[in-house]
Amino acid sequence: MRIVCPHCGERGLQEFLYHGDATVTRPRDGGAEPTPEWTDYVYFRENPNGTHVELWYHNAGCHAWLVVTRNLRNHLITAVETAHDVALGRSS
Amino acid sequence: MVDKYSVFSVLREALRGHTGWRPAWRDASPTGVYDVIIVGGGGHGLATAYYLAKNHQRMRIAVVEKGWLGNGSIGRNTTIIRSNYLLPGNAPFYEFSIKLWEGLEQDINYNAMVSQRGVLNIIHSDAQRDAYARRGNSMRLHGIDAELLDLAALKAKVPYLDYDNARFPIQGALLQQRGGTVRHDAVAWGYARAADRLGVDIIQNCEVAGIKTENGKAVGVETTRGYIPGKKIGLACAGNSSRVAAMAGIRLPIESHALQAFVSESIKPLIDNVITFGAGHFYISQSDKGGLVFGGDIDGYNSYASRGNLPTIEDVCEGGMALMPVLGRARLVRHWGGIMDMTMDGSPIIDKSPVENLYLNAGWCYGGFKATPASGFCFAHLIARDEPHEVATAYRLDRFAKGYVIDEKGVGATPNLH
Numbered sequence: 033m034r035i036v037c038p039h040c041g042e043r044g045l046q047e048f049l050y051h052g053d054a055t056v057t058r059p060r061d062g063g064a065e066p067t068p069e070w071t072d073y074v075y076f077r078e079n080p081n082g083t084h085v086e087l088w089y090h091n092a093g094c095h096a097w098l099v100v101t102r103n104l105r106n107h108l109i110t111a112v113e114t115a116h117d118v119a120l121g122r123s124s
Numbered sequence: 125m126v127d128k129y130s131v132f133s134v135l136r137e138a139l140r141g142h143t144g145w146r147p148a149w150r151d152a153s154p155t156g157v158y159d160v161i162i163v164g165g166g167g168h169g170l171a172t173a174y175y176l177a178k179n180h181q182r183m184r185i186a187v188v189e190k191g192w193l194g195n196g197s198i199g200r201n202t203t204i205i206r207s208n209y210l211l212p213g214n215a216p217f218y219e220f221s222i223k224l225w226e227g228l229e230q231d232i233n234y235n236a237m238v239s240q241r242g243v244l245n246i247i248h249s250d251a252q253r254d255a256y257a258r259r260g261n262s263m264r265l266h267g268i269d270a271e272l273l274d275l276a277a278l279k280a281k282v283p284y285l286d287y288d289n290a291r292f293p294i295q296g297a298l299l300q301q302r303g304g305t306v307r308h309d310a311v312a313w314g315y316a317r318a319a320d321r322l323g324v325d326i327i328q329n330c331e332v333a334g335i336k337t338e339n340g341k342a343v344g345v346e347t348t349r350g351y352i353p354g355k356k357i358g359l360a361c362a363g364n365s366s367r368v369a370a371m372a373g374i375r376l377p378i379e380s381h382a383l384q385a386f387v388s389e390s391i392k393p394l395i396d397n398v399i400t401f402g403a404g405h406f407y408i409s410q411s412d413k414g415g416l417v418f419g420g421d422i423d424g425y426n427s428y429a430s431r432g433n434l435p436t437i438e439d440v441c442e443g444g445m446a447l448m449p450v451l452g453r454a455r456l457v458r459h460w461g462g463i464m465d466m467t468m469d470g471s472p473i474i475d476k477s478p479v480e481n482l483y484l485n486a487g488w489c490y491g492g493f494k495a496t497p498a499s500g501f502c503f504a505h506l507i508a509r510d511e512p513h514e515v516a517t518a519y520r521l522d523r524f525a526k527g528y529v530i531d532e533k534g535v536g537a538t539p540n541l542h
Binding site: 033044045046050052053066068071072074075076077078079080081082084086104105106107 | 468
């Protein structure tokens, strides 16, 4: 598997670290009591058998966090964006 | 017709040209309403059906399997059994499993080649020796056998390790002698045959496409071979647990990951035990055919593709070479991947689901094989009696919300534990 980093171009898997599902969003801090939102965020995952949007970190490259869209059945990557751009798009 | 396998049946069939053997199980088709439908014809599903039929009230049981029987993880693992667990929620369960393994072949009248050849966890540092001493003590408190071997004892047992490795010198090992290996396919076949003899319908090439619910209760499964009504439905779908549970609207604390395993060419007997590397993730044993069977980490990212990537192969082989350089002379013949249902605390789930009459057996990470008999036994108990078996009370689905995670490794929520 190879990932096309927006900054560095196509690179081998060894350069990247995986950080899982990019669609979960961290809830606001809400006191000492555990909330269903936090349980969901920390533990529960969609785990789809198909297209997965996920976070990768270009550890041996530009150190950018990337949001990668990949098919879990054949590892075909259809989109790579920087997490920075994705976050800006989400907030605007 | 041969019903029971024995020395006498083998001799008798040898004398009459092996004409009396019959198929080990019927190729059943779905008929009528079942009391229990088990989704997943792997080790855990078949064991569940067997113990349901054997231990509980009379009922009609079906096992539905999307492919052929035992084509998932039960036929893809590295065949190791052990109960060297630390935590109270885990140790009694896995020890129960070892005890079931010890009596399994007589129980199901099938040669599963259970071999208690011993599992060695190699120690490489003072801190690791303390940790393994603690683990060994915890095991002995749970009534599990454990022995801390010093350097001399380990050298006498396995002389071919790299004891003077500059980076990972070896200090000793924790030994569980009652651990070992089992012929994995034979476990699926043996349970299937034994369950079939007790009247269980094993329905192959029957993929579940939906779970039908009425008023919040599961009432049957839609399959590629038509609708099958069932009063209770048990899911034992391993790597596909999230997919199948999603059909009933249930979200699980599970990610599916690919795990690779490897076999070398056959060589003369070299490795008598199961050996695990303590400084990296690598474990190895030798099959009866002579191949060295080994494995290591999962690939590390979500996957439903039953194949792995090269970096993990390199990593596993590097671990092997650091432990026993003799491996470098053996050629790798095969490697393959399986899909693991990785939970966020590395421990499984055997529990009722939020949908009534739907039961959940999932999240075995990559330690499911050793648990096969106990998993089946406890899941059958849960389905038949609607209460957990006493050794499986910790494997609740709500433990994640309530803070009772069973984090054997002590590292928090991450889907790469076992």
